[in-house]
Amino acid sequence: MFIGISAYNHESAIALVDESGTLINYYREESLSRIKGDKSFPKRGLKRIIKLHELENDSINSVIFYERPLSSFLFPLKEATKYLPESMNLMVHQIRNFNKSSLSCYIDLAKYCPGLEKKLIYTDHHLSHTLTSIAYSNKQENLCSIVVDGFGDRSTSSISYVKDKYNIKELWSSNYPASLGLFYSTITDFLGFSINEGEYKVMGLSAFGKSESKEAKLITRLIRWDKCKNEIIMDLTYFSFHKSITNSYNHKLKDLLGEPRNPFAKLQPGDKYFQRYANIARGAQDITNEILSEIFKFAYQITKSNHFLFSGGVALNSSSIEYLANLEFVKSIIIPPSPGDSGAAIGASYFGYLKSNLKNKSIDKPKLYPSEYSCIEQRDHIKKILDTKFRVVTNKEDESIDLACKLISQGEVIGVIISNGETGPRALGNRSLICNGSNKHSVNVLNTLIKSRSPFRPTAPAMRKHIAEKYFQLNPAIMDSYNSMNATCRSKKDSISITYPITHIDGTARLQIVQDNTILWNILERLENMGIEILANSSLNISGDPTCFDIIDGLMVCSIAPLNYLLTDLGMIKKR
Amino acid sequence: MSASEILEILHETIYAEHGSALEMLAACKQTKSTSLAYGYFEHAKDEYNHTKTFKEILSNKSYNCYVDIVRKFRITPIGLITKGYVSRKGYLIETMNLKDFIAYVYTNELLAETSFAKIKKLLGPNNKDSNRISNIMDDELRHHGMAKEYFLKYYPELQPWQLLYYKTKETIKNKTRKLYHKNIIFLEKIFFPLYSLLTLISSRLLIILNLTEYKRTDCNLMDINARSIL
Numbered sequence: 001m002f003i004g005i006s007a008y009n010h011e012s013a014i015a016l017v018d019e020s021g022t023l024i025n026y027y028r029e030e031s032l033s034r035i036k037g038d039k040s041f042p043k044r045g046l047k048r049i050i051k052l053h054e055l056e057n058d059s060i061n062s063v064i065f066y067e068r069p070l071s072s073f074l075f076p077l078k079e080a081t082k083y084l085p086e087s088m089n090l091m092v093h094q095i096r097n098f099n100k101s102s103l104s105c106y107i108d109l110a111k112y113c114p115g116l117e118k119k120l121i122y123t124d125h126h127l128s129h130t131l132t133s134i135a136y137s138n139k140q141e142n143l144c145s146i147v148v149d150g151f152g153d154r155s156t157s158s159i160s161y162v163k164d165k166y167n168i169k170e171l172w173s174s175n176y177p178a179s180l181g182l183f184y185s186t187i188t189d190f191l192g193f194s195i196n197e198g199e200y201k202v203m204g205l206s207a208f209g210k211s212e213s214k215e216a217k218l219i220t221r222l223i224r225w226d227k228c229k230n231e232i233i234m235d236l237t238y239f240s241f242h243k244s245i246t247n248s249y250n251h252k253l254k255d256l257l258g259e260p261r262n263p264f265a266k267l268q269p270g271d272k273y274f275q276r277y278a279n280i281a282r283g284a285q286d287i288t289n290e291i292l293s294e295i296f297k298f299a300y301q302i303t304k305s306n307h308f309l310f311s312g313g314v315a316l317n318s319s320s321i322e323y324l325a326n327l328e329f330v331k332s333i334i335i336p337p338s339p340g341d342s343g344a345a346i347g348a349s350y351f352g353y354l355k356s357n358l359k360n361k362s363i364d365k366p367k368l369y370p371s372e373y374s375c376i377e378q379r380d381h382i383k384k385i386l387d388t389k390f391r392v393v394t395n396k397e398d399e400s401i402d403l404a405c406k407l408i409s410q411g412e413v414i415g416v417i418i419s420n421g422e423t424g425p426r427a428l429g430n431r432s433l434i435c436n437g438s439n440k441h442s443v444n445v446l447n448t449l450i451k452s453r454s455p456f457r458p459t460a461p462a463m464r465k466h467i468a469e470k471y472f473q474l475n476p477a478i479m480d481s482y483n484s485m486n487a488t489c490r491s492k493k494d495s496i497s498i499t500y501p502i503t504h505i506d507g508t509a510r511l512q513i514v515q516d517n518t519i520l521w522n523i524l525e526r527l528e529n530m531g532i533e534i535l536a537n538s539s540l541n542i543s544g545d546p547t548c549f550d551i552i553d554g555l556m557v558c559s560i561a562p563l564n565y566l567l568t569d570l571g572m573i574k575k576r
Numbered sequence: 577m578s579a580s581e582i583l584e585i586l587h588e589t590i591y592a593e594h595g596s597a598l599e600m601l602a603a604c605k606q607t608k609s610t611s612l613a614y615g616y617f618e619h620a621k622d623e624y625n626h627t628k629t630f631k632e633i634l635s636n637k638s639y640n641c642y643v644d645i646v647r648k649f650r651i652t653p654i655g656l657i658t659k660g661y662v663s664r665k666g667y668l669i670e671t672m673n674l675k676d677f678i679a680y681v682y683t684n685e686l687l688a689e690t691s692f693a694k695i696k697k698l699l700g701p702n703n704k705d706s707n708r709i710s711n712i713m714d715d716e717l718r719h720h721g722m723a724k725e726y727f728l729k730y731y732p733e734l735q736p737w738q739l740l741y742y743k744t745k746e747t748i749k750n751k752t753r754k755l756y757h758k759n760i761i762f763l764e765k766i767f768f769p770l771y772s773l774l775t776l777i778s779s780r781l782l783i784i785l786n787l788t789e790y791k792r793t794d795c796n797l798m799d800i801n802a803r804s805i806l
C-alpha cells in the first residue's frame with residue numbers, strides 16, 4: 001500500500017494506492033474536519049484509512065509527501081531577503097512558523113503514526129501534479145504536461161515531456177515570484193474575495209465585464225508573456241505577496257485600478273460599481289487566457305506533443321480550459337478532477353508505487369468517487385435524530401429515485417448523500433443539491449436561499465451525453481473534462497438552453513456529462529421521460545462550509561437551510 | 577469603544593460560535609449513544625445559526641466602512657485553526673473524556689451567555705440586533721441547562737458544589753488563557769528585535785545559498801533522490 005499526502009499549503013488530502021496501481025481511497029481533510037480549506041496534516045484522513053483498510057506499518061510500502069519541504073520553505077524566504085527591511089515581518093513570521101510548514105511532515109507523521117515516518121519519501125511538487133494527471137489519462141506516453149499554480153516547491157509553472165511514466169523530463173519552468181496563480185489570487189483579494197477560496201467568483205464575475213473597457217486594459221500592465229525570452233514577466237511593483245504577510249497588493253495597484261472592493265458590500269449586476277469590478281475580473285481572465293495559451297504554444301513547440309496534461313490550481317479555471325481547447329494545435333487536454341494541491345496526493349501515492357520494486361506496474365484510471373463511505377455505517381447512530389426531526393419516506397432505492405424525480409418535476413430542490421464521495425472540489429452528484437435546471441424559481445431557491453451565493457454566479461448543469469450534444473458545442477479535445485465539470489462550454493446558437501438559469505450571461509455553462517451507473521444518470525434517465533433533460537447541480541453545503549461528507553452533515557444542512565428532502569443510502573428522508 | 581474594536585469583537589465571536597458548532601458536530605459524530613448524538617446535533621444546529629446571525633451583524637456594520645479597515649474582518653474558516661478556536665490537536669471530544677467534555681460545555685455556555693450580554697450592551701439599546709442576541713443568550717442558557725441536567729443524571733455522585741468547582745476551574749482556565757495571550761503579545765514585542773536579528777543572520781546565509789544548483793531543467797524528475805527534502 002502507498003499513502004500519498006498533500007498538506008500545509010492548500011487543502012490537505014490523503015490518497016491510498018494498492019499494489020495493483022488502483023486508487024482505493026482518498027479523503028480531503030476538510031471533508032472530515034468540516035473546516036473549509038483545512039490545510040493541516042491530514043490526521044483524520046490517515047486515521048480513517050488505517051482503520052477501514054486495517055493497515056499496519058508492515059503493510060505500508062511507503063508514505064509519500066507531495067513536495068520537497070526544504071525547497072518550499074527556502075525559495076520564498078530567499079526571495080524575501082531581496083526586500084529587507086520591508087519584508088522583515090514576513091521573514092520573521094515564516095521562520096517562527098516553520099513547524100506549520102511542509103518541514104513538519106516528518107514530525108507530524110511520527111506523532112500520529114509512530115514508525116511510519118521511517119517510510120517517508122518526497123517527490124517534486126509539480127511532479128506530483130503531473131502524476132495525478134497521468135493517472136486520469138488513457139494515453140500515458142508522449143504527453144506534454146503543463147503545471148500552473150501559485151507556487152510549488154521551486155517554480156510557479158512548468159512544462160515537462162512525459163515519454164512514459166518513468167521518464168518525465170522538465171523542459172521549462174517559471175520561477176517564484178512571477179506567478180500566474182498568485183496574480184489571479186491578488187485580483188481575487190482586490191475584488192474583496194478570500195484568496196484560495198474566491199478565485200472562481202472572479203471567473204464568474206468576468207462574464208459581465210468588457211474586454212475593451214479601461215480597467216480590463218490596465219490589467220495588462222501587471223503581467224505578460226515575453227515572446228522572445230519565453231517567460232512570464234510580472235511587474236512586482238504592484239504586488240506585495242512576496243514581502244508581506246497581510247497584503248497581496250499595494251497602493252500602486254490602488255492608484256491604477258481605483259479603490260478595492262469592500263468584502264462585505266453586496267455585489268449585484270446593476271449596482272454602482274458592479275461594472276468596474278466586472279471589468280477588472282474580465283481583464284484578469286483575458287490575460288490569464290492569453291498567458292496560458294502562450295505557455296501551451298511554447299510547450300507544443302518544445303515537446304512536439306499535442307496531447308496535453310494540465311494541472312495545478314490555475315487548471316481549476318474552467319473558463320480558460322474552453323479557450324485552450326480551441327487552440328488549433330491541441331488534440332486533447334486531460335485535467336484531473338482535482339487539479340489543485342489536494343489532488344496532488346494522488347500523484348504522490350503513484351510516485352511511491354512507480355518507485356517500488358513491484359513488477360509489471362500499471363496505473364488504473366481512478367474513479368470519480370474515491371472517498372469511501374456509506375450512510376449505512378451511521379444508521380444506528382442517527383436513529384434518534386431521524387426519528388425526532390426527520391421521516392424516512394421510503395427506504396427502497398427504486399421508490400426513492402422515483403420520488404426524487406417526482407419532487408424535482410414539482411420544482412423541489414433535493415440534497416443527495418449517496419455512497420462514496422467525490423475527489424472534490426466539484427460535486428458530481430453523490431454530494432449534491434439538485435433541481436430542475438430549466439426552472440428559474442428552483443435554481444434561484446438552490447442558489448440564493450439554500451447556498452447564499454452571490455446572484456452573479458451561475459449554477460452548473462448536469463445532463464446525459466446526448467442532451468449535451470443537442471444543446472452545447474462540445475469540444476472533442478476535452479471530453480473527459482465534461483465528466484468532472486472541469487470546463488465551460490458554449491450553448492448552441494438559438495438553442496433553448498441559452499434561456500435556462502444554468503447558462504451564464506455569456507452563453508456558457510460549466511456542464512457535467514453524467515456517467516453511466518451513477519445516481520444522476522438514474523435520475524436523469526427517468527426525468528427525460530417526464531420532459532426534464534437538465535439538472536442544476538451544486539455542492540451540498542451551506543455557505544462557508546466544505547461539501548458534506550456524511551449523512552450527519554447532510555441532515556445538518558436540511559436543519560439550517562430551507563431544504564426538505566435528502567436522498568441517501570437509507571432511502572428518501574424528509575424534514576418534519 | 578471604537579467602531580473598529582466592536583467589529584473586532586464581532587469577528588472573534590463568529591469564530592467562537594463556528595468553533596462551538598464544529599465541536600458539537602464532532603461530538604455528535606463521535607459519541608456512542610444515539611440520544612447524546614441527537615442532543616449534540618441540536619446544539620450544533622443552534623451554534624451554526626448563531627454564527628450566521630453574527631455574520632449578518634458584522635456584514636451590516638462593515639459594508640460601508642473604509643475598505644482598508646474591514647478587509648481584516650473577512651471570515652476565512654481556516655482562521656478557526658490559526659486563531660486557536662479549534663485546537664490543532666483535534667476536537668475536544670477527540671482529546672477529552674466525556675465527563676470533562678460535558679463539564680466544559682456546562683461552563684462555557686454560561687461564559688458565552690455573559691459575553692453576549694456585553695456585546696448587546698456595546699451595540700447599544702434599542703438596536704435591531706438586540707433581540708437576536710437575546711435569543712442567542714436564551715439558547716446558551718438552555719445549552720447550559722441541558723449539560724447540567726445530563727451531568728446530574730449520569731454522574732449523580734457529583735453534587736452541585738462539584739459543578740461549581742468545574743465552573744471555577746474553567747473560568748480560571750479562560751482567564752489564564754487570556755492572560756497567556758496578552759503575555760504572548762507582550763513577549764512578542766520584547767523578542768521581536770531578537771527574532772529580527774536571527775532573521776538578518778539567516779538572510780545573510782540565504783543570500784549566499786545558491787538554489788539554482790537545484791534547478792530541474794532537463795532532469796528526469798522520476799530519478800531525483802526520493803529522500804532529499806531539497
Ligand SMILES: [Fe+2]
Binds near residue numbers: 313340
Ligand atoms: Fe500546486
Ligand SMILES: [Fe+2]
Binds near residue numbers: 593596622688712716
Ligand atoms: Fe452559541
Ligand SMILES: [Fe+2]
Binds near residue numbers: 685
Ligand atoms: Fe451554545
